[in-house]
Amino acid sequence: MTHVLILGGTTEARALAGQLASCDGELKVTSSLAGRVAQPRLPAGGVRVGGFGGVPGLTAWLREHRVDALVDATHPFAATMSEHAARAATAADVPLLALRRPPWRPGPGDDWHEADSFDQLAALLPELERRVFLTTGRGELRPFRDAAPRHWYLIRSVDAPDPADCPPHHQLHLARGPFALDDERALLATRHIDVLVTKNSGGAATAPKLLAARELSLPVLLLRRPATPPGVPEVTDVDAALRWLRPLSEPR
Ligand code: NAP
Numbered sequence: 001m002t003h004v005l006i007l008g009g010t011t012e013a014r015a016l017a018g019q020l021a022s023c024d025g026e027l028k029v030t031s032s033l034a035g036r037v038a039q040p041r042l043p044a045g046g047v048r049v050g051g052f053g054g055v056p057g058l059t060a061w062l063r064e065h066r067v068d069a070l071v072d073a074t075h076p077f078a079a080t081m082s083e084h085a086a087r088a089a090t091a092a093d094v095p096l097l098a099l100r101r102p103p104w105r106p107g108p109g110d111d112w113h114e115a116d117s118f119d120q121l122a123a124l125l126p127e128l129e130r131r132v133f134l135t136t137g138r139g140e141l142r143p144f145r146d147a148a149p150r151h152w153y154l155i156r157s158v159d160a161p162d163p164a165d166c167p168p169h170h171q172l173h174l175a176r177g178p179f180a181l182d183d184e185r186a187l188l189a190t191r192h193i194d195v196l197v198t199k200n201s202g203g204a205a206t207a208p209k210l211l212a213a214r215e216l217s218l219p220v221l222l223l224r225r226p227a228t229p230p231g232v233p234e235v236t237d238v239d240a241a242l243r244w245l246r247p248l249s250e251p252r
Contacts, residue, residue: 001026001027001028002026002027002028002068002069002248002249003028003029003030003065003066003067003068003069004020004027004028004029004030004067004068004069004070004071004245004248004249005030005031005032005061005062005065005067005069005070005071006020006029006030006031006032006043006071006073007032007070007071007072007073007074007081007085008031008032008033008043008073008074009033009034009036009037009040009074009075009078010073010074010075010101011203011205012073012099012101012203012237012238012241013031013043013071013073013074013099014031014041014043015238016071016073016099016238016241016242017029017031017043017044017045018043018044019238019242020045020242020245021043021044021045022044023249025249026249027249028045028046029044029045029046030045030046030047030048030065030067031043031045031046031047031048032047032048032049032052033047033048033049033050034049034050034051034078034081035049035050035051037158037159038159052084052088054084055084055087055088055091058084058085058088059087059088059091059092062088062089062092062094063092067092067094068094068095068248068249069094069095069096069097069245069248069249070085070088070089070094070095070096070097071096071097071098071099071241071245072085072086072096072097072098072099072232073098073099073241075201076100076101076103076200076201076202076225076226077199077201077223077225077226079226079227082098082228082229082232083229085098085229085232086229086231086232095248096232096233097232097233097234097235097241097244097245098228098229098232098233098234098235099234099235099236099237099238099240099241100202100228100234100235100236101201101202101203101236101237102202102236103200103202103225104200104201104202104207104210104222107214109214109217110210110213110214110220111217111218111219111220112219112220112221112222113219113220113221113222114200114221114222114223114224115221115222115223115224116223116224117143117223118136118140118143118144118223119143119147121143121197121221121222121223122143122144122146122147122148123147124221125144125147125148125151125195125197125221126147126148128194128195128219128221130150130151130152130194131151131152131154131191131192131193131194131195132144132148132151132152132153132154132193132194132195132196132197133153133154133156133187133188133191133193133195133196133197133209134153134154134155134156134197135156135157135196135197135198135206135209136197136198136199136223137157137199138155138157138158138159138160138161138162138165139161139165141155141161141165141166141167142165144167144197145165145166145167145168148167149167149168149169150169151167151169152169152170153166153167153169153170153171154170154171154173154187154191154193155170155171155172155173156173156174156175157172157174158174158175158176159174160172160174171191173187177205177206178204178205178206179205179206179208179209180208181208181211181212183208184208184209184211184212185212185215187212188209188212188213188216188218189216193218194218194219195218195219195220195221196209196210196213196218196219196220196221197220197221198210198220198221198222198223199222199223199225200222200223200224200225
């Protein structure tokens, strides 16, 4: 039985698990979720939840559960997990593939300001307008609270943030993508948003906010992606990941 472990928490990870779970034959798939979201969308196949306990924990897990292939399909900004995956795969001698959706690219009419940290992005805000649509995730609010506390924020996240992290003037908008362009347009218009802050996650599910911002000529502050660990083969879609897995899952 070939055992594939998918490090998940993304649409692509769920889609890959669904495809593998529906395969005929001797294939076992386990998806691993960090356990950050209160009610995650569960993938098909086996699921485990929670951290492994760093590189040693993941290495031990790969060995104990006789994993034949590891797919790091975590979010492009889950850099610690990706680094751990690379080191544990080497230690346990398990083939590793990174599945990463392509980043968004600016198009004509976009007014993007990119940086490598939230502190750098937040430092740009005092020069910009005052009503901010913040879609950075609930764990990334403090730089904005500290650098631009007089701005007003519409904070969108799946689960509610810690109130202590929030800037003084804000409204919470609890929602989970995908988001439609008409809804994003309406959100920007009704809240009188004049700047969007996000990370360059890529993918279709959350891209419409960028189109809506472009239509309104709003500035967009984007966090650049962290580098992927060197030497790890990378694909950008589920079909390519299935092609990479095929030789590993054939009877030996
Ligand atoms: P991270 O900073 O790279 O990882 C921190 C720690 O969380 C890891 O060292 C690991 O703990 C644990 N962890 C992360 N992903 C895990 C997984 N799939 N299975 C088991 N343990 C995991 O990760 P993060 O940015 O907080 O993201 C956490 C999860 O949310 C990821 O699975 C990611 O795909 C998903 N997600 C992240 C974002 C984002 O913007 N960062 C957006 C959407 C979804 P141990 O060291 O104990 O193993």
